Amino acid sequence: MHRYRSHTCNDLNRANVGETARISGWVHRKRDHGNLLFIDLRDHYGLTQVVMDSESPAFKLAESLRTESVITVTGKVVARSADTINPNLPTGEIELQAAEVEVQGAAQELPMPVFGDNEYPEEIRLKYRFLDLRRERLHKNIVLRSKVISSIRTRMVDQGFLEYQTPILTASSPEGARDFLVPSRIHPGKFYALPQAPQQFKQLLMVAGFDRYFQIAPCFRDEDARADRSPGEFYQLDFEMSFVTQEDVFAAIEPVLAGIFEEFSSKEISKPPFRRIPFRESMLKYGNDKPDLRNPILISDVTEVFRGSDFGIFAKAVDAGAVVRAIPAPGAGAHARSFFDKMNDWARAAGYAGLGYAIFKDGEVKGPIASKLDASRIAKLQELTGVKDGDGVFFACGKEADAAKLAGEARTRVGTDLDLIDQNRFEFCWIVDFPMYEYNEQDKKIDFSHNPFSMPQGGMEALLEKDPLDILAYQYDIVCNGIELSSGAIRNHRPDIMLKAFEIAGYSNDEVEEKFSGMLNAFRYGAPPHGGSAPGIDRMVMLIADEPNIREVILFPMNQQAQDLMMGAPGEVTPKQLRELNLRVVLPDPKK
Numbered sequence: 001m002h003r004y005r006s007h008t009c010n011d012l013n014r015a016n017v018g019e020t021a022r023i024s025g026w027v028h029r030k031r032d033h034g035n036l037l038f039i040d041l042r043d044h045y046g047l048t049q050v051v052m053d054s055e056s057p058a059f060k061l062a063e064s065l066r067t068e069s070v071i072t073v074t075g076k077v078v079a080r081s082a083d084t085i086n087p088n089l090p091t092g093e094i095e096l097q098a099a100e101v102e103v104q105g106a107a108q109e110l111p112m113p114v115f116g117d118n119e120y121p122e123e124i125r126l127k128y129r130f131l132d133l134r135r136e137r138l139h140k141n142i143v144l145r146s147k148v149i150s151s152i153r154t155r156m157v158d159q160g161f162l163e164y165q166t167p168i169l170t171a172s173s174p175e176g177a178r179d180f181l182v183p184s185r186i187h188p189g190k191f192y193a194l195p196q197a198p199q200q201f202k203q204l205l206m207v208a209g210f211d212r213y214f215q216i217a218p219c220f221r222d223e224d225a226r227a228d229r230s231p232g233e234f235y236q237l238d239f240e241m242s243f244v245t246q247e248d249v250f251a252a253i254e255p256v257l258a259g260i261f262e263e264f265s266s267k268e269i270s271k272p273p274f275r276r277i278p279f280r281e282s283m284l285k286y287g288n289d290k291p292d293l294r295n296p297i298l299i300s301d302v303t304e305v306f307r308g309s310d311f312g313i314f315a316k317a318v319d320a321g322a323v324v325r326a327i328p329a330p331g332a333g334a335h336a337r338s339f340f341d342k343m344n345d346w347a348r349a350a351g352y353a354g355l356g357y358a359i360f361k362d363g364e365v366k367g368p369i370a371s372k373l374d375a376s377r378i379a380k381l382q383e384l385t386g387v388k389d390g391d392g393v394f395f396a397c398g399k400e401a402d403a404a405k406l407a408g409e410a411r412t413r414v415g416t417d418l419d420l421i422d423q424n425r426f427e428f429c430w431i432v433d434f435p436m437y438e439y440n441e442q443d444k445k446i447d448f449s450h451n452p453f454s455m456p457q458g459g460m461e462a463l464l465e466k467d468p469l470d471i472l473a474y475q476y477d478i479v480c481n482g483i484e485l486s487s488g489a490i491r492n493h494r495p496d497i498m499l500k501a502f503e504i505a506g507y508s509n510d511e512v513e514e515k516f517s518g519m520l521n522a523f524r525y526g527a528p529p530h531g532g533s534a535p536g537i538d539r540m541v542m543l544i545a546d547e548p549n550i551r552e553v554i555l556f557p558m559n560q561q562a563q564d565l566m567m568g569a570p571g572e573v574t575p576k577q578l579r580e581l582n583l584r585v586v587l588p589d590p591k592k
Contacts, residue, residue: 004072004104010046014093016077021096023048024072024104026134027065029115037062041073041096044139049086049095050075058101068114068134070105073098127565129556141553144264145541149216151263152237152537155256161214161239166201168194168218171518178222180232188582194220197534199453200519202240203491206530207522214239216537222562227549228483228539231562236486237540240532246474246490249531250274250430257478257485257535261426264544268425274478278433287325287408289434292482293427295415299407300384302326302395311372314356314397325396325407326385329414332392333361339417340367343394346413352406356395360387369395412482426480426543433457434475437468437504448505450475453519454489455529456501463500478535480543488533495523 004024012021025043032038037059039050050073052059058073065071075098086092111127112120114134125132132138153163172179172193179193195201197219205213217238225231237256241249254272261269275293282289285298303323306314314324332339340357347355358367358381365378373381387393394414396406415421436456438449446468454473456462462471474490492498498520502512513520541553551557558564578584 001074008045009041009043009048010090012048012077012091012094012096014079017079017094019077020074021077022072022074023050023096025070026114027067027069027071027107030062030065030067032063038095039065039073039098041071042134046091047089048091049080050098051095052098052101056098058098061103062098062101065103066107066109068107068110068131069103070107072100072102072104074100122559123565126551126557126559129566133555138552141541141545141547142555144545145537145553148260148264148541148544149537151260152216152256155259156214156237156239159212159252159256161212162210163215164205164210164213165215166195166198166205166217170195170201180220180222183581183583185581196221197236198238202238202532203453203493203519203530204522206240206242207525207527209242211242212239213241213532217534225558225560225562228542230538230550230554231558231560235537236534237537238532238534240530242528242530244490244529244531246432246476246531249488249490249533250276250476253478253533253535254428257428257480257540260540261544265426270426270428275429276432277429279431279435280433282431283404284325287404287406287411289431289477290479290482290484291429291431292412292415292421293429294422294425294481295411296420297328297330297411297415298386299404299411300326300328300386302381302384305373305377305381305384306397309373309377311356311369314369314395317397322398323400323403325403326381327394327396327407327410327414328385328387329392329394329418330387330420331390332414332418333359333390335392340392340394343410343413343417347406347410350409352396353398355406355410356397357392358395359392360389363389428478428480431477431479432475433472434477435469436471436473436501439469445506446504451487451489452502452505453492453498455492456497460494460497460500463497463504468504474531476533478533480540483539483543485535485539486533488531490529490531493523493527493529495520498523 001022006022009023009025023041025041028040028042028047030037030039035054037052039062040047041050052062073096075096077094078097080093080095110131112124112131114131117137133142169182169192172181172191173196177196179196182192182194184190184192198215198217202213215238217236218233219236220233223229223231239253241252250273254274258269258272277291279289282291284301287299301323303318306324307318309315318324340359343357344355356369358365358370385393394410396403396410398406434450436449436454437446440447450473454475457472457474458466475487476489477487478485492501499509499512538550538553542550545553547553556564556566563569
């Protein structure tokens with residue numbers, strides 16, 4: 001028999017009754033019934049109940065064990081009585097009658113228990129992550145993550161993609177988020193950077209003729225944490241394709257995404273082809289560029305309803321260039337007035353001026369705005385929003401971007417409070433037709449709005465003849481349930497078009513040549529049209545596992561302050577290490 005186990009803790013069943021077996025694992029739970037001691041022994045695969053009576057030579061040793069100690073148990077497999085069978089376990093019809101118990105690793109008193117589903121402070125969970133990972137829910141999440149990645153690899157290879165590894169030590173990027181820098185020992189005063197994404201390398205692979213690339217790529221960005229973003233590092237399904245249009249990219253990745261969600265979730269999933277929603281339409285109807293399509297509420301532009309109306313606050317704002325967005329609240333007319341007042345209080349607490357509202361109830365229109373609108377304006381409002389008797393409607397007024405932001409947040413809150421969001425669906429969509437440029441009010445200049453390396457729709461002709469603010473780009477985001485999984489684009493592979501695109505944004509040719517020389521030089525030796533995207537692995541697994549926070553699907557995440565509490569990173573280094581790197585630490589003045 002094997003030194004540690006003949007079976008895992010999930011293997012034994014009624015067919016093994018009468019056999020001698022050996023299992024090893026962690027003491028998950030102990031139950032002392034006087035003359036009988038029960039131990040639930042757990043390993044990676046499952047649980048087996050071990051039993052021993054007070055006459056057993058192993059009884060005293062087992063009685064003294066703390067939970068989470070690692071032991072090896074040898075004994076006879078016996079059938080449980082009918083009234084003690086556990087139908088929820090594969091091993092629930094048997095138990096192992098212990099003859100020998102060997103302690104492999106004794107556990108000290110635990111800082112947090114593994115058994116049970118109680119929540120514990122983040123600091124404890126992350127400091128003792130190895131214990132946290134033993135807990136059933138988190139353990140399953142990490143196994144799920146591994147299976148998702150394995151399935152992604154198979155699906156990509158089946159579509160003709162090949163996996164290549166790009167460098168981790170690279171050059172600092174002048175665009176995007178903050179880099180993590182790595183000092184060079186043999187080049188004093190110079191630094192490598194960890195890649196924010198393999199963007200330039202994957203494009204260079206296309207120039208090199210590899211045609212279809214993918215990678216489960218680690219990416220590093222010095223960003224603050226959010227519920228759907230881990231500080232420091234994350235992983236993405238990075239892919240790129242040559243000789244493709246935007247629709248070719250969509251057609252390649254949609255079956256992979258839909259297939260992964262179908263394989264690992266029981267929820268209903270939107271079928272390819274996913275909806276394509278132009279950016280401006282998304283901003284109007286949903287208030288943002290990452291809409292949750294499970295929410296049936298659609299925002300409407302009702303600016304003209306209030307232009308010249310007796311509701312002076314909105315009318316004056318509209319005359320000054322503001323817009324008014326309407327957010328329907330289906331069925332909210334049945335709620336008390338306090339529902340509407342609470343929404344207004346919420347908006348003010350979030351830093352907005354407030355939300356106007358109207359209530360359609362019993363053939364009347366009520367609320368502070370209703371009396372200021374005549375019958376024709378009310379009729380127009382109903383026509384534009386689709387609200388009917390029994391509904392409510394909220395209003396957001398302000399500059400276009402501000403009104404969209406408030407309306408989008410209000411749409412989500414109303415949908416949540418009225419229980420309109422279907423929690424048993426995954427709704428995918430593409431946001432397309434992003435504007436190439438935007439006007440920077442602070443610097444009074446034209447800036448890139450999304451990705452400077454995207455191909456403008458219309459190519460060089462559009463750059464030469466169109467108003468920059470009217471130029472659209474071949475840029476797209478894939479969104480699921482209101483969470484952006486990735487951005488992507490058909491790339492600008494023409495040096496002449498790239499230089500002109502940067503010129504419009506205020507960059508000289510010399511600046512572009514200096515900052516992006518590697519890419520430009522490569523394109524001058526024959527570059528194919530190419531494009532791709534990079535859906536986030538962590539976010540996909542978070543959605544599939546139905547977890548509200550991304551750290552629940554990452555093995556060893558950092559805390560909100562980008563600290564690894566378990567390993568003590570970031571930490572100080574020795575003077576010798578600093579000398580080798582020709583570095584000196586200058587700490588900030590605590591008085592400033």
